[in-house]
Amino acid sequence: MNCKITRNAAKVLRLELDKPENADKKLKVVITHSHGDHAHYGMDLGEPTDKDEVVSTDKDIDVILTKGEELLDGVKIDYLYFPKEGFVITNPSKGNHGDH
Numbered sequence: 001m002n003c004k005i006t007r008n009a010a011k012v013l014r015l016e017l018d019k020p021e022n023a024d025k026k027l028k029v030v031i032t033h034s035h036g037d038h039a040h041y042g043m044d045l046g047e048p049t050d051k052d053e054v055v056s057t058d059k060d061i062d063v064i065l066t067k068g069e070e071l072l073d074g075v076k077i078d079y080l081y082f083p084k085e086g087f088v089i090t091n092p093s094k095g096n097h098g099d100h
Contacts, residue, residue, distance in 0.1 A: 001073045002093075003029065003055045003063045009079040009087060010059035016045070017061065026054065028064035029075055029089060038096040039071040041089035070094070 005013065013027060025045040032042040048054050048064045055063045065072045074093030080086065090096050 001053050001055050001065050001067075003057055003065065003074075004076040005057045005059045005061055005063070006076070006078045007059070008081075009077045010061060012079050012087075013061055013077075026062050026064050028052075029072060029077070030066070031069065031071060034071060038094060039091070041072075041075060041091075043077070043087065043089065071096075 016022060017025070017027065022045055025047060028044050028046045028048075030042050030044065031039045033040040046064065051067055052064045053067045055065055057063060063077075065075075071091060071094055073091075075089055075091045078088045078090075080088055
């Protein structure tokens with residue numbers, strides 16, 4: 001499985017992951033809703049289970065993804081400052097380029 005994190009997102013995520021209370025946790029990307037051929041995504045911090053796969057990224061942040069979940073393979077995590085500040089998770093490899 002594959003996950004991409006942009007530089008902006010990595011900076012914000014690193015601030016959260018480096019907090020002492022999150023020392024044993026990893027970033028987890030989940031599907032909050034799916035319909036048809038695309039999904040809407042969310043994030044949380046947690047620990048992997050036997051149903052998960054831990055994916056390394058080029059930003060030195062490991063991401064937990066549910067094994068075999070096709071719509072999670074290839075997700076991209078970005079952090080935008082405009083028009084509204086916050087995380088945006090898409091999956092361009094599956095044709096999902098943003099919320100609708």
